[in-house]
Amino acid sequence: MTDETTRWNARFRLALAAQSVDSTLADTVLAEVAQHCADSGESPEEAFGAPEAYAATVVGERLPPEERLRHRVRPAATIRTALVPIGTAALVAGAGLWAMDGFTLSLTPAGLVGSSFVAAALAGGHLAATATRSRLRTAGRVLVAAATVLAATAFTTLSRETTGHLPTPALCLLGLVLLGWATQDKDTADPEGETMQQRTGTQSTSGREEWLRRLPQLLEERHAVPRARAAELTREAADHLAAVDHTPEEEFGPVELYALRLSEEESPRPRWWQRGDIQNAILAVILAGYLVANLASGGPFWQTALAAGALAVSLALVALPLVRRQRNDSPRRQHH
Secondary structure (H helix, E strand, O other): OOHHHHHHHHHHHHHHHHOOOOHHHHHHHHHHHHHHHHHHOOOHHHHHOOHHHHHHHHHHHHOOHHHHHHOOOOHHHHHHHOHHHHHHHHHHHHHHHHHHHOOEEEEOHHHHHHHHHHHHHHHHHHHHHHOOOHHHHHHHHHHHHHHHHHHHHHHHHOOOOOOEEEEHHHHHHHHHHHHHHHHOOHHHOOOOOOOHHHHHHOHHHOOHHHHHHHHHHHHHHHOOOOHHHHHHHHHHHHHHHHOOOOOHHHHHOOHHHHHHHHHHHOOOOOOHHHOHHHHHHHHHHHHHHHHHHHHHOOOOHHHHHHHHHHHHHHHHHHHHHHHHHHHHHHHHHHHO
């Protein structure tokens, strides 16, 4: 097994785990992938695409709607879990500083601003590694690169004079609060406190207005469908219901399952500034500007090296999709 295949398999498992898919199904699918690649000579990336995208396809095809809905994670919940590494870092750092430096922690501009950017980098790294939505993963990578550079700049250029004091246990308390908030499970429950099974059991008693009221709410908040598109889909459903003599549940089924089905059928085109290649290109321009400015001003060598390394990574992120596309198109041109 090549390193590329090993990385693809690991990312695929991680993407399935993020959607609460058990290891048995993951093992079964990976065995099928391995057999296909052995027969075709293709790599998993060439045959099935990005592991996160294929994981979403597997979930949509092999899990029943109720199971998919139960484990569906809202974008807000994904973002909130990015507080886990920040809370962990605050708890560990607070305990260590308490043990080494005592009850009082000195505050400096460099420490406050630099630590804030370090926290942002930790959150970005969490999103880049665990988010199932490509936009959140791209945003996480951009946040890591930008926050790392800004944190290093803050630590080295801002004042280190003490401007105040903070009880060290407060840092531990902050870490516990962030961990508690990030790990609470309220977003997997129905907003009105009912489980999916309870609602489907009583769906016949809900009125048409309530069903239509909940549809755009679910599309927008739970499935991240843009508000305008959610309103359009709701109008289409309302127009259809006005033309038939059935209840919404009889025509479309439970509103939660219908919202899930609509969201999975949607293939929205991201705006140009939301595309991963555009974001990577913008990041490369920013890093290039920072690198040129640092060289022109005679800045520290380590900042130049850090900016150059980050620029190289961002350029690689821009070039890699182009190389893959050209490589995939070459056999087709030769075949024709």
